[in-house]
Amino acid sequence: MDKVIDIEDRIPSLKEKRRRRTNRNFLFLLVLFLLLLAVLLYFQSPLSKVREIRVEGAGLQSEEEYIRASGIRSGDALWGFSAGEVEQSVTGLEGVEQAEVIRKDFRDVVIRVDEFETVAIIQRDSGFQPVLADGSVFAQLSGAPPSAPILAEFDEAGQLRKMVKELEKLPVSITSLISELKYSGDGSITAFMTDGYEVRGVISGFAEKMEYYPSIVAQLTEEGKGVIDLEAGVFFTSYEKIYGDGEKQSDDEEGETAEGEPDEQEINIP
Known part of the structure; x- marks a missing residue:
């Protein structure tokens, strides 16, 4: 029960x-x-205000320019802005590929900038203009040249972009050896190397052939300095055979050669 x-x-x-x-x-x-x-107390206290704004990756533009473009100021509400909108504003600056805005250490803001790589420079009377990886020429002049080849007489924008694409394909070990690239029309270029050689070729396929540059030079240790022609095959002619005195021509004398055709040495590449 x-x-x-x-x-x-x-x-x-x-x-x-x-x-x-x-x-x-x-x-x-x-x-x-x-x-x-x-x-409520947090948003009314200084802890919710921006204490410091830091910029990482600035090179083409100054840090102050990036901060100005962000629209953020010290003392602003830390949560009073959209990180996405700030990133869009900073990315709109010349030379910027992408940007990231991070709230850090509770009160700080970090703007990380990824700029287009400087692959070459153009020398002007008053300074140097970086040529960026996207093929554009950065508007602002710098007093000291970046560590990149100088482009000369590239007045055709299309040829300039093609040259930039070729340079992007080359490793730094090769581009660091190129002092200047001079455009001579019809897609032809001359590269003046820091080790004393002169390389002649065409823009199309330049990077592919220049990858063999170290092995080409290694075969010329006893030949002296001279011109390496990459236009059709790989041929080498010493300055002595071209100019008669073993020295490179000056710009005013370019095109004048010694009597007779210079002897060429064919170079084998792997």
Whole structure:
């Protein structure tokens, strides 16, 4: 036979459950109130304000220019701006490939900038203009030339872009040996190397052939300095055979050669 529990015996347990439920609701409301109060105090305190703005990766533009473009100032609300909108504004600057905005150390903002690589430079009367990996010429002049080949007489924008694409394909070990690239029309170029050689070729396929430059030069250790012709095959002619005195011509004398056709040495490449 089932035991019958009197309602009076149930009342204490019902009261205890109701009391515990009431306490839980009160505790929840208290925690919620304290959280809201903490959030309110946080946004009213200096802890929610931007303390410092740092720029990483600046080279073409100054750090001040990137900060100006971001629109963020010290003392602004740390959560009062959209990181995506700031990134879009910074990316709109000349020479910027992409940007990232990070809130860091609770109060600081870091703007990380990824600029297009400088693959060459153009020398002007008042300074140097970087030629970027996207084929554009950076508008601002710099007083000191970056470590990149100088492009001369590339007045045709299309040929300039083609040359930039070729340079991008080359490893730094090769581009660092190129002092200057001079355009002579019809896609032909002359590369003046830091090790004293002169390389003549065409823009199309220049990178593919120049990858063999170290092995080509290694075969010329006893030949002296001269011209390496990459236009059709690989041929070498010493300056002595071209100019008669073993020295390179000056720009005013370019095109004048000694009597007779210079002897050429064919070079084998791997």
